[in-house]
Amino acid sequence: MRRIAAIAAVLFVVFSGSGFGQGVQTGAIRGVVKDAQGLVVPGVTVTATSPALQGPRVAVTDTEGAFSVAALPAGDYTVTYELSGFTTVTRKIVVPVGSTVNETIALTAAGIAESINVVGQTPAVITSPVVGANFKHEEIESLATPRTIQGIAQLAPAVNENGPNAQTVVINGAFSFDNVFMVNGVDINDNLFAQPQNLFIEDAIEETQVLTSGISAEYGRFSGGVVNAVTKSGGNTFSGSGRVNLLNPSWTTETPFEVSRGTEHLDVLSRSYEGTFGGPIAKDRLWFFTSGRYANTSNQVTLQLTGIGLTSVDTNKRGELKFTGTVAPNHTIQGGYLTDPRTRTNNSGLQTFIIEPHAEVDRSNPNSYYFTNYHGVVRSNLLVEAQYSERRFQFEGDGGTSTSIVDSPFLSVTQCSCLYNAP
16 A cells, blocks of 8 residues: 655745745735825735635735735635725735735725725736646636646646656656646645546536746655646535536547457447535534545457457546634634545556456555645734645555466567466
């Protein structure tokens, strides 16, 4: 069994006018408030609210007119700037995961206008050396692209899938095995080929951030890039979704090789089901989110050289449970668990070498993770973040099961690099 545990704690001291790091699962809003003459305005109350946030988050501008609202979950925010004697300004902005949005606000004296309310969303001004892209759930839903982590990553510049192994991506020309994939701060890299494991439910992914250069050292363990996803967390209203995906191998045209061997694709309709549901346990205090995915699909397997067609049945049951709670203003604790057991028939890790059915295996891969994290703003210049996560992954049923010498595998390296007779 392969087991990976990770613990991280970060303490940031934030001073006005200086940059600061942010956790991989949150964003921040910072900026300066000035008056009509361009002079800084201290004492302005800055209030941020969002459907993604439990209760309002409040900050006050300092003597230099600067403010910072840190450890914010990604989402759409309404930010209000208020000070007696000045008009109230309301802005609607988007805070991407892992990014800091900079705001420069101008207040006018009261009497010139009662209030200024910016209804349309203003594009986020993000000042950071980090190069990357963020993709929200709604965008992926409207595109003809795979909804997997690696599928979403390929939408970003400087990313392609020309790695030596299947389902791997190359970021900025680095080795495909040297990227980091994370979901809710949990490292989901495969231990062998460095491709992302399916430790997610597609409909539950809220936002995915693809970082290609200028990446903070806090991520670590990579020379290529970082793909960082967060799942939904529920909210103050109950909501959910349902989806049925249909798959039939016969919908895919046979390759010229399969045609030459007379191999026909299996004509079997398979279905996979996805569902999400979340809402409040206590409004603005405790939210829950749950999601599930069940798939029992029949896939076409065509063996190399011989062109023999086999049916591989892939059974995958995924379930996720996540809680988000605010124990005190500006102090949030989150925890979650996801299980992803998978079984596959006629499936082998040496699939490209197998030339006849006796070399295939029926394999199982129990897979799961859990995590808990804390984000706390102790005071205006002190932010504390900590996370613990653990992931478990196992191979079951791989390799031969017979001790008889006649059931030994035959591997021809010089002629065709092929495997036959037994696993």
